[in-house]
Amino acid sequence: MCSRYSYSKYPNILNSEVNSRDTETTFDCQVFNVVVSSPEMAIKIMKTQDILSGGSETSATVVDWAMAEMMRNPRVMAKAQAEGFEIPSKTRVMIYAWAIGRDPNHWPQPEKLDPERFVNSSVDFTGTNFEFIPFGAGRRICPGLLFAVPNVELPLA
Numbered sequence: 505m506c507s508r509y510s511y512s513k514y515p516n517i518l519n520s521e522v523n524s525r526d527t528e529t530t531f532d533c534q535v536f537n538v539v540v541s542s543p544e545m546a547i548k549i550m551k552t553q554d555i556l557s558g559g560s561e562t563s564a565t566v567v568d569w570a571m572a573e574m575m576r577n578p579r580v581m582a583k584a585q586a587e588g589f590e591i592p593s594k595t596r597v598m599i600y601a602w603a604i605g606r607d608p609n610h611w612p613q614p615e616k617l618d619p620e621r622f623v624n625s626s627v628d629f630t631g632t633n634f635e636f637i638p639f640g641a642g643r644r645i646c647p648g649l650l651f652a653v654p655n656v657e658l659p660l661a
């Protein structure tokens with residue numbers, strides 16, 4: 505939605521409780537996404553900064569909570585809109601899944617064929633890890649996923 509943004513604008517959230525290795529801002533606005541290591545931290549940031557926070561293991565839940573809070577608290581939504589991030593009705597929003605899957609902030613050496621990057625990683629392609637969404641995510645996720653995966657897996661094996 506919003507462009508990538510540096511933490512420098514929000515130095516107060518760069519504290520020891522936020523693991524810098526895991527941090528990433530993606531929304532250039534007061535309502536933006538911060539990847540943090542725990543739901544507790546996400547909630548803490550959300551409360552103090554009026555921002556939307558999520559994490560690689562916490563995204564689904566925390567983003568839901570944050571969205572609920574935005575709907576409950578119009579001031580947060582108004583702030584985002586005042587900063588120019590209102591998305592007018594009927595706007596076509598394209599999610600650039602190819603680029604997301606090659607974002608060097610999430611994928612070291614993104615162009616390298618490196619299956620081991622998934623060893624001990626909780627990231628998979630079923631639409632719950634938004635850094636990797638080859639089948640999309642959410643309501644319009646590819647319904648052929650369960651058919652497609654074995655049909656790739658078997659020939660590959």
Ligand code: HEM
Pocket residue numbers: 637638639640641642643644645646647648649651652653656
């Ligand atoms: C490796 C194989 C496949 C990949 C990578 C893939 C990927 C995708 C992606 C990215 C979307 C868009 C999801 C979104 O809008 O969020 C999609 C939608 C869709 N896919 Fe697949 N797909 C694959 C195989 C299949 C197969 C085998 C079928 C059917 C047997 C299928 C049926 C569909 C349908 C019907 C939609 C539209 C869903 C909707 O708009 O509600 N796909 N797929």
